[in-house]
Amino acid sequence: MTHYLDAPIDRQSAESLATQGLRFELVDTSDAAAFEAWLQAEARGFHDGVEGADIIAAWVEGLSYRRTTGVWDEQAADAAAPVATVSSWSAPLTVPGDRTVDAWAISAVTVSPTHRRRGIARNLLEAELRTAHSLGVPVAALTVSEATIYGRFGFAPSVMAADWTIATRRATWSGPAAHGRLHFITIDELLDQAPALIERVRLASPGQIEPWPLLLRRLLGLLGDGKESKTLRVVRYDDVAGTAQGFALYRVTENESEMFGHTLDVVFQTSATDDAYSGLWRFIFEMDLVGEVTAKLRSVDEAFAWQISDFRAARKTTQRDHLWTRILDVEKALEARLYSAHGTIALEVTDALGYADGGFLLEIADDGSATVKPLIGDVPENAAHIALSVNELGALYLGGVSAVTLTRAGRITELREGSASAVDASFRSAITPWLSIWF
Ligand SMILES: CC(C)(COP(=O)(O)OP(=O)(O)OC[C@H]1O[C@@H](n2cnc3c(N)ncnc32)[C@H](O)[C@@H]1OP(=O)(O)O)[C@@H](O)C(=O)NCCC(=O)NCCS
Numbered sequence: 001m002t003h004y005l006d007a008p009i010d011r012q013s014a015e016s017l018a019t020q021g022l023r024f025e026l027v028d029t030s031d032a033a034a035f036e037a038w039l040q041a042e043a044r045g046f047h048d049g050v051e052g053a054d055i056i057a058a059w060v061e062g063l064s065y066r067r068t069t070g071v072w073d074e075q076a077a078d079a080a081a082p083v084a085t086v087s088s089w090s091a092p093l094t095v096p097g098d099r100t101v102d103a104w105a106i107s108a109v110t111v112s113p114t115h116r117r118r119g120i121a122r123n124l125l126e127a128e129l130r131t132a133h134s135l136g137v138p139v140a141a142l143t144v145s146e147a148t149i150y151g152r153f154g155f156a157p158s159v160m161a162a163d164w165t166i167a168t169r170r171a172t173w174s175g176p177a178a179h180g181r182l183h184f185i186t187i188d189e190l191l192d193q194a195p196a197l198i199e200r201v202r203l204a205s206p207g208q209i210e211p212w213p214l215l216l217r218r219l220l221g222l223l224g225d226g227k228e229s230k231t232l233r234v235v236r237y238d239d240v241a242g243t244a245q246g247f248a249l250y251r252v253t254e255n256e257s258e259m260f261g262h263t264l265d266v267v268f269q270t271s272a273t274d275d276a277y278s279g280l281w282r283f284i285f286e287m288d289l290v291g292e293v294t295a296k297l298r299s300v301d302e303a304f305a306w307q308i309s310d311f312r313a314a315r316k317t318t319q320r321d322h323l324w325t326r327i328l329d330v331e332k333a334l335e336a337r338l339y340s341a342h343g344t345i346a347l348e349v350t351d352a353l354g355y356a357d358g359g360f361l362l363e364i365a366d367d368g369s370a371t372v373k374p375l376i377g378d379v380p381e382n383a384a385h386i387a388l389s390v391n392e393l394g395a396l397y398l399g400g401v402s403a404v405t406l407t408r409a410g411r412i413t414e415l416r417e418g419s420a421s422a423v424d425a426s427f428r429s430a431i432t433p434w435l436s437i438w439f
Contacts, residue, residue: 004131005067007067012130029064038070039060040081042085042110062212062217066088084121084124086109086128089105090102092210093139093325096337096430099336101336103325104137104141105140106142125153133355139328155324156395158394159321159322159325162300163297165294171314173282173286176307178237180237181237182280197245208436209323211437219267232249233252235247239273246271248269249267252289269295298436326390330347331372331373334372335370337370340399340430343425346361346380346383347388388413396423403423
């Protein structure tokens, strides 16, 4: 099978962009000057300033594993700088049942403000989907800047995220006591020890994706001048046997007007066991001099909300879509995950881009595994039967979005009464999907 880095540029989009005098090409990431120009264009596309040489050097080293694509305009004053960027790679995405599916991760979608709304992004996205499909990757995934862009390409939100604020003076710990030990460790120790744990934890939540190599260093503020890293503290939780089972990375900001009202920002927290989760969050909530804890990009269903004396002391200040998924191969995608209840479900899927269009029969065995076949002839008598677009299928895929809600919203049609509940019984994940990173 072709490796994603060897996939050629998509001819259809190259020809379409050429009609506007634009060149659509892959970037040779071993050519430092070309890759730097692309990275600066991406930064400009996201309205960042000109990146410093140290940051660019880190990205050049750390992002070369991605398939890196750009669009150039020979008439531009700086013709070496792309006017549009996108990058992609294939990565395991956790699906219900402690399994993963091969996902086409898309990132760095930018079009220069000088070239906006001429269909460049459409060409980029459609090229990505064609390339992923040609390589047999069954699902595409991205985290998005705006919720208005990707629905038209068949994506839908499947994993939500919440930013939490906890008023710790009101949040007396009422959860279980943890029996392990906490240790402060250095940033170097974290870099050494955390990846193996993060890898283990990744399989526990549908929606998690393999972290990109520079992620931890970025969270630690080590890209660039490293100043930010000096304000961080790292704590590790070891279970009673002395095995590391979790980490928390946090920063405390002083409140000058209120002596005991510092704010503790949890930059990253991960735990492999419920015991480690309790140990770390209790430690965070009971920090002296701190009045408020903030934690961004967390699950919408955090257990800590149930582990404090005042339920209203932990608030979701923001809850929004985070991971968007797009099914490219219905059979492969649906067979990759496990289901919560056995049964038969007939799906009539529409997809304007064609990949997922058609009728499918999903047969779920007692062990939760499924087989998917084209729907031919009559729908079996005992089957649930729904009509939906590829967007809704992408939303349902990881088990965090309700078919009943989508039916009430008019986005799924029940072709047999009661089908949406049956779909939920099978599709819903016992663990609320969560993605702890941006990519
Ligand atoms: C978002 C962005 C990539 C769009 O690029 P673009 O080349 O102007 O988009 P296109 O001209 O190809 O537009 C394709 C379609 O998307 C729509 N669209 C594009 N950007 C949109 C937006 N921000 N909100 C809503 N619709 C948008 C267009 O109206 C068009 O719709 P249609 O074809 O259904 O009529 C570009 O505006 C950008 O770089 N924004 C800043 C960085 C960013 O947010 N990137 C996305 C990261 S996830």
